[in-house]
Each structure stands twice: as structure tokens, then as C-alpha cells.
Amino acid sequence: MTGLDLNIRLQRLNFTLEIDLDIALSGITALFGRSGAGKSSLLRVIGGFERAEGRLRYGGSLWQDRGHFVPPYRRGVATVFQSPTLFAHLDVAGNLAFAARRAGRTGDLAAMAGRFGLTALLKQPVHTLSGGEAQRVALARALLTDPKLILMDEPISALDQAARSEILQYIEALRDETKVPILYVSHSVAEVARLADRILLLEEGRVLGFGPTAAILSDNAAGPAFGGEEPGSLISARVAAMTADGLCALRFSGGTILTPDPLGAEGTEVRLLIRARDVMLATERPAGISALNVLPATVSAIEPVGPVSALVRLDCGGTALGARITQRSVKALGLTPGAPCHAILKTVALARD
Amino acid sequence: MTAPDLSALWLTLQLAGVVTLILMVIATPLALWLARTRSPARPVIEALTALPLVLPPTVLGFYLLLAFNPASGFGRFWLALTGETLTFSFAGLVIASVIYSLPFAVQPLQAGFAAQGRGVDETAASLGAGPVDRFFGVTLPLARRAYLTAAVLSFAHTLGEFGVVLMVGGNIPGKTRLISIAIYERVETLDYAAAHGLSAILLIFAFSVLLVLYIVNNRAAERALR
Numbered sequence: 001m002t003g004l005d006l007n008i009r010l011q012r013l014n015f016t017l018e019i020d021l022d023i024a025l026s027g028i029t030a031l032f033g034r035s036g037a038g039k040s041s042l043l044r045v046i047g048g049f050e051r052a053e054g055r056l057r058y059g060g061s062l063w064q065d066r067g068h069f070v071p072p073y074r075r076g077v078a079t080v081f082q083s084p085t086l087f088a089h090l091d092v093a094g095n096l097a098f099a100a101r102r103a104g105r106t107g108d109l110a111a112m113a114g115r116f117g118l119t120a121l122l123k124q125p126v127h128t129l130s131g132g133e134a135q136r137v138a139l140a141r142a143l144l145t146d147p148k149l150i151l152m153d154e155p156i157s158a159l160d161q162a163a164r165s166e167i168l169q170y171i172e173a174l175r176d177e178t179k180v181p182i183l184y185v186s187h188s189v190a191e192v193a194r195l196a197d198r199i200l201l202l203e204e205g206r207v208l209g210f211g212p213t214a215a216i217l218s219d220n221a222a223g224p225a226f227g228g229e230e231p232g233s234l235i236s237a238r239v240a241a242m243t244a245d246g247l248c249a250l251r252f253s254g255g256t257i258l259t260p261d262p263l264g265a266e267g268t269e270v271r272l273l274i275r276a277r278d279v280m281l282a283t284e285r286p287a288g289i290s291a292l293n294v295l296p297a298t299v300s301a302i303e304p305v306g307p308v309s310a311l312v313r314l315d316c317g318g319t320a321l322g323a324r325i326t327q328r329s330v331k332a333l334g335l336t337p338g339a340p341c342h343a344i345l346k347t348v349a350l351a352r353d
Numbered sequence: 354m355t356a357p358d359l360s361a362l363w364l365t366l367q368l369a370g371v372v373t374l375i376l377m378v379i380a381t382p383l384a385l386w387l388a389r390t391r392s393p394a395r396p397v398i399e400a401l402t403a404l405p406l407v408l409p410p411t412v413l414g415f416y417l418l419l420a421f422n423p424a425s426g427f428g429r430f431w432l433a434l435t436g437e438t439l440t441f442s443f444a445g446l447v448i449a450s451v452i453y454s455l456p457f458a459v460q461p462l463q464a465g466f467a468a469q470g471r472g473v474d475e476t477a478a479s480l481g482a483g484p485v486d487r488f489f490g491v492t493l494p495l496a497r498r499a500y501l502t503a504a505v506l507s508f509a510h511t512l513g514e515f516g517v518v519l520m521v522g523g524n525i526p527g528k529t530r531l532i533s534i535a536i537y538e539r540v541e542t543l544d545y546a547a548a549h550g551l552s553a554i555l556l557i558f559a560f561s562v563l564l565v566l567y568i569v570n571n572r573a574a575e576r577a578l579r
Contacts, residue, residue, distance in 0.1 A: 049475050072478040073487075079479040085472040089494040098490065102481040127576075138476075145480050 001026045002148070002181055008045055008054035008064075017041045017052065017205040025149070025181035028171075030196035030213070032186060038205040039185045043151050046183065047079050048072035058149060078142035079151040082158050084134040086126040092137055093122040099144040108144060116140040116170060132163030139170060143178070150174075150182045156191070171195060193217065193234050193273045218313070218320050232275035233321045239268045247292070254316030258292045259348045273349050276311060276324035280344040283333050293345040297321060299335050314343055358551060360527050361535040368443070368531065369511040372450040376458040376507045377500065379451065384462035385492070389471075406456050414520025417449050421521060441523045446531075449521045450511045457506040465499020466492065498573050505566045509559055 001024040010017040017038045023029075031039040044050040048063065048071055056064040058077075063070045072079075078099075086095050096113060100106045113119050116136045126134065135155060142150060155171070156164045172195065175182060186192050192199060192213065199216040201209040209216055214234040237250040237257060250257045250270065263270050285294060297314040304310050310330050314321040321343055335341065387399060405413060421439035422428045431439050439445035469492065477487045493500075515533040522529035524538065532551055539548035 047475075047479060049471075049478075071483075072475065073481050073483050076481075077479060079476065081472055081476065083472065085476040087473065087477070087491055087495070089491075089497075098477070098482075099480040102486075141480065151479075 002059045003057070004046075005057040006046070006055065008052040008056060010041060010045060010050060010052035012041070015041075015205060017045070019205075019207055021200075021207060021210075023200070023210055025183070026179075027197035028175045028182045028184050028195050029198045029200055030184050030186055030192040031202060032192050032196075032199050032216075033202035033208075035187055036204075037202040039187070039202055040153055041205075042202065043079075043153055043183060043185050046149075047077055047151050048075050049079075076145070076148040077151060078145045078147035078149075079153070080135075080138050080142050080155045082154045084131075084138040086129075086134055086137055086141075088126055090126070091122070092118060092124050092126060092129070095126060095137055096122075096141055096144055099141045103145045105144055105146060112140045112144055130163065131159045132166050135159065135163070135167050136170060139167075139174070143174070147180055150180055152182060152184045154185055154187075157186075157188075168194065189217070189232070190273065193232075194271055214320060218322055232273045232278075233319075235272040235274060235319055235321070237270055237272055239263055239266050239270065241266060253318040254297065254321070255295050257295075257345070257348055274321060274345060275347075275349070276322035278346040279314075279321065279323035280346065281312060281323050281325055281329070281333060281335070282342045282344060283335075283339075285342050286344065289344065291344045291346060293348065295321075295343045295345070297341055297343045299337055299339045299341060301337055302330060302335060314341070316343060355547065357526055357530075358532075358535055358547060361530050361532045362551070362554070364443075364527065364530065365512055365532040368446055368450060369508045371447055372454060372511045373458075373504050373508045375447070375451050376454060377504060380455065380458035380462050380503065384459050385466055385488075387459070387463045388466035402459050403456050405453050410453065410514065410516025411520060413453060414449065414517040417445075417452070417517065417521050421445050421448075440521060441525060441529055443528060446518055446522045446529055449517050450514060453514055453517045454507045454510045457510045458503045461499050461502040461506065462496065465496040465502075469495050498570060501569060502566060505562050509562055512555065513559070 003022065004025050005022045007020045008017070015036070015038070019042060031042060033039050041050065045052045046056065046058075048069075051064070051069060054064070055062075055066075058075075061070070061075075062068065063075055087098060090098065093109070093113075096109050096118075097106065100109045110119070113122060116139060118133075118136060118140060121129065121133060126137070129137065138155075152171070156167050159167060168191070175195065175197075184195060196213045198211060199209070199213050200207065201216055209219065211219075214236075218233050235252050235257075237252040240249045240251040240256065242248060243258070247258045247260055248263050250259065250263065250272070257272065295316050297316040299312060300315045300320075301313040302310055303313070304327060305324065308326055308328075309324060310327045312323045312325060312330065312335060314323060323343060333341070383398075383402065387395060387402075418440060419425060420427045421431075423432050423438055428439060431437075435444070437444070439448065473491060473495065474487055477491045482490060513533060515537070518529070518531055519534060522531070524530050524534050532555060536548050536551045536555075539545070539551065
């Protein structure tokens with residue numbers, strides 16, 4: 001855990017970023033919001049590429065205050081941009097060496113190349129690399145600087161689908177293996193649900209919320225920050241077994257979920273994203289229904305959404321789950337906070353891009 | 354070729370070489386600033402830099418002649434510093450040519466730096482490279498082609514200048530008598546054979562360097578496309 005303490009104001013043409021924040025970073029913290037919310041601007045202020053008014057402190061170092069400004073190359077912050085920005089006059093090895101030399105870590109170059117599957121590409125000019133390969137070089141290069149903080153500005157949004165899932169796996173591995181906190185800018189719910197430990201929610205240059213991923217996603221389900229896209233509930237589960245008829249059984253605090261998708265070997269940790277509109281409610285356990293997953297739950301709150309709908313918040317063995325139903329159904333079922341019910345999951349999606 | 358013509362050719366090559374070297378050093382920070390600044394002063398500096406492109410060389414030469422005069426502040430300063438006047442001297446030619454050829458050095462470099470974008474420089478900074486380190490490690494090698502273009506254009510443009518150097522340098526053999534002035538003189542004295550010889554040298558030289566420049570740039574562009 002490293003503290004990020006900032007109180008900054010950045011004035012741009014018809015846009016003001018005003019952030020007052022004192023949070024602890026570890027794992028991946030997503031900077032999430034719609035485009036224009038100020039995610040990238042905040043990242044650029046932290047990286048030292050924009051000079052805002054105010055004060056910025058990370059860990060024990062004061063990076064910015066009145067009359068004091070630590071330039072980017074003295075912050076020990078590695079940035080991975082949307083496009084890989086490799087140095088075109090150097091080959092892959094040269095790009096890695098550029099970072100390693102300046103951090104005095106040339107000895108780690110070969111191991112880092114191996115970790116990112118770059119050993120066979122070391123002598124290649126960078127313009128021959130695919131988008132995914134180039135972004136792997138950028139990741140390896142950033143890590144070779146031995147950073148205190150890694151900033152990622154939508155690192156997969158410029159890639160094709162295959163390269164995205166490949167880079168996401170590397171970023172997940174990075175999150176699980178290194179102690180270096182990562183700030184990750186994204187506007188994709190699926191990406192954030194899969195990667196982030198915590199979310200810093202931004203809207204129009206201000207902080208709307210900060211907290212664990214599941215809580216932020218469910219608390220702001222109907223909020224403007226998701227631009228009408230309903231985020232859904234995040235469930236952390238573990239692959240328990242394969243059934244005889246080929247289904248994958250996942251265990252979580254609220255019970256067992258079955259899915260036809262093969263999600264990996266027994267013990268694999270997965271994050272599931274359940275959209276509120278994919279959850280139906282019943283007061284009694286339904287019989288004669290095709291849905292595979294019926295979970296016992298307790299109503300914890302009911303919030304109206306617009307004139308006809310409602311979001312019913314459920315407690316499913318300690319895991320929060322949201323169901324989007326009509327207010328008429330709420331009345332018909334007699335749902336009130338504390339009432340027991342059954343949640344029927346229409347579809348179960350793995351939280352991935 | 355006669356000895357005076359050879360000496361004019363040699364003096365011209367010396368001038369163009371010195372001016373090109375000075376321009377690469379001066380134009381680099383100017384072009385970097387122009388490519389990266391958000392300052393409102395940028396268009397003013399850009400217009401000033403481009404001025405020699407459109408101003409009649411005699412106008413530029415006239416103002417330089419006034420500035421070089423020992424009666425002016427700059428002329429007096431130079432006289433006190435070196436013991437020589439700038440008018441009708443090689444040093445005067447160098448200063449005049451640097452100003453006259455400045456846009457031919459600044460504009461290709463500015464375009465080259467701007468084409469690199471902010472991202473590469475910021476990435477290098479985030480990898481721990483300071484400003485000087487970034488310039489020599491990233492910006493300069495990535496701008497190789499821009500430097501080649503700037504150097505060739507500055508050199509070739511200095512070779513061919515006439516109006517400015519005639520105004521501030523005059524026609525002193527071995528000191529300020531450049532090849533373009535020698536040609537003019539040959540034509541005035543109706544020595545067309547000598548004028549042909551010198552003109553052909555300039556023509557062939559100018560065509561050759563431009564041809565090499567375009568071949569190199571086309572090759573690099575093709576490599577970038579692959």
C-alpha cells in the first residue's frame with residue numbers, strides 16, 4: 001500500500017479537473033469514467049506530463065507543491081500509453097536496454113524479455129511487430145525501469161480482439177506478481193471488472209467515488225458515470241469441478257453457479273459479471289424452469305430507477321447482487337428489505353473484454 | 354577554369370559549409386521550441402523565421418548592411434570584439450547567409466520534430482531519461498532524415514545566394530567574391546564561355562544533391578510503409 005495524496009486543479013479549454021484525494025494504492029486501481037471525465041488528464045498530472053496547480057504526494061515523495069515540481073524522469077513512474085510509443089530507431093532489445101540502462105538493470109533484460117515472450121523478437125526492428133507484440137515490449141520496457149508506480153492509459157483499446165485478451169493476461173499476471181501499484185485508465189466496464197481491485201470513479205473532472213470494484217460497480221449501477229451502460233454485479237468465484245454433462249461449476253460465497261463455458265482448471269479464480277437486467281426474482285423456488293442457476297438471497301434495498309423500473313439489491317450469502325425488475329413486479333411479489341427470495345440468473349458472463 | 358574562378362568556388366564551398374554547421378546548431382533549439390511550445394508567441398517567431406523566404410534579398414541585405422555598419426550598435430560591438438568590420442568581410446557573409454538560409458534549416462527540422470509527436474518524448478521521460486539524454490538518445494536519431502534535408506537545403510541555398518551577399522560582401526576576390534557573383538561578372542564582361550562553365554558546375558551540383566536527398570527520403574518512406 002502506497003499513499004497517493006493530491007489536491008490539484010487543472011484548467012483547460014472548457015474543462016476543469018479538480019481532484020482532492022488521499023487514498024492508498026495497491027494492485028490495480030482503475031480510473032474509470034466516460035470519455036472527457038478527466039481520467040487521462042489526471043493520469044498525466046500524476047505522471048508529471050501536465051503541470052496542474054496544487055499539491056501532489058506519492059509515498060514519501062512530494063512531487064508537486066507551490067514552486068516545487070519533480071519532472072517525470074525523476075518520479076520513478078513508468079507510463080504505458082494507448083499506442084506503444086516504441087523507439088523506431090532501435091530494435092526490440094534496444095528499446096528494452098534504453099530503460100534497463102537508465103535504471104541500472106541491464107542484467108534483468110533477458111529474464112524480462114522471457115517473461116513477456118519476447119526472446120525470439122529481440123533482434124527485430126519495432127516496425128515489424130504486431131500491435132500486441134509492440135504493447136508487450138512497452139510493458140516489459142516499463143517494468144525494467146523498476147518503477148514505484150505504473151500508469152496505464154487505455155493500454156488495450158487500440159488493439160484487435162485477440163491481442164486484447166493476450167495483453168489482459170499479461171496485465172493480470174503483472175498485478176498478481178508484482179508489488180508495484182498500477183493506475184489503469186479505462187472506460188470499459190468489462191475490462192475494469194476483470195482487472196481492477198479498486199475503482200476511482202470520475203465524472204466531469206471530479207471524483208464521484210472510490211472503493212472496491214464490486215462495491216463501486218453495484219453502488220453506481222444507475223449513475224451517470226456509466227453512460228447508461230449498466231455495470232452489473234461482480235462475483236468472485238473459483239472453479240470447483242466439471243459436471244458429468246460438461247458444465248463448469250463455480251463456487252462463491254452465495255452458492256454454486258453452473259456455466260457451459262469452460263473457465264479453466266479446478267481452483268482457477270474467475271470474476272463473473274452479472275447484469276441486473278439478467279436477474280429475475282421469485283418468492284418461491286421455481287420448478288420447471290430452464291435457467292440453470294437459482295440462488296437463494298435476501299432483499300437488502302429497493303431503489304426506483306425511472307418511473308417504471310426498480311433496482312432490487314440482494315444479499316446472496318455475503319455477495320451483493322442487483323436485479324432490475326419493474327416496480328409492478330416489486331409490488332406483486334411484495335418485496336421489502338429483509339424479505340427472502342430466489343434470484344434466477346438468465347446468463348452468466350465472465351468479466352472479460 | 355581560371356584561378357580567380359577556382360578561388361571563388363572554394364570560398365563558396367567554405368561559406369556554405371560553415372553556414373550549414375552553424376545553422377544545424379542554431380536551428381535545433383529553435384525548431385524544437387516551435388514544434389513543442391503552446392506559447393502565443395509561436396506564430397510571431399514562425400513568421401520572423403520564414404521572412405527570408407519572401408523578402409527580396411536586397412531588402413534583407415540593405416538592413417544587414419545598416420546593422421553591420423560600425424556606426425550601429427551591433428557593428429560597433431563586433432568591431433570592439435574582433436577589431437574588424439563586418440561589412441565586406443567573410444564573417445559578415447557568414448552572418449548574412451545564416452539569416453538568409455535560416456528557414457531552410459528550421460522548417461524541415463520543425464516538421465521532423467512535430468511528426469515525432471509528444472508520446473515518444475514523454476515515454477522516454479517516463480523511462481528515466483532527462484532532457485539532454487532524451488534529445489541525443491531519442492529525438493535526434495529519430496530526426497535523422499529531417500537533419501539530412503535541413504543540411505542539404507541550407508548548403509545548396511547558401512551556394513546559390515546572390516543579392517544578400519552582393520549587398521553586404523561586395524566583390525573582393527578571395528575574400529567575398531562568391532561563385533554566383535563571379536558568374537554575374539563573367540556575363541557582364543561577355544565572357545560567356547567562363548559563365549557557362551561555372552553555371553554548369555552549380556546546376557549539376559544542385560541537381561545531384563537534390564536527387565540524392567529525394568532517393569534517400571523515398572527509400573526511408575518505403576521502409577516505413579513495409
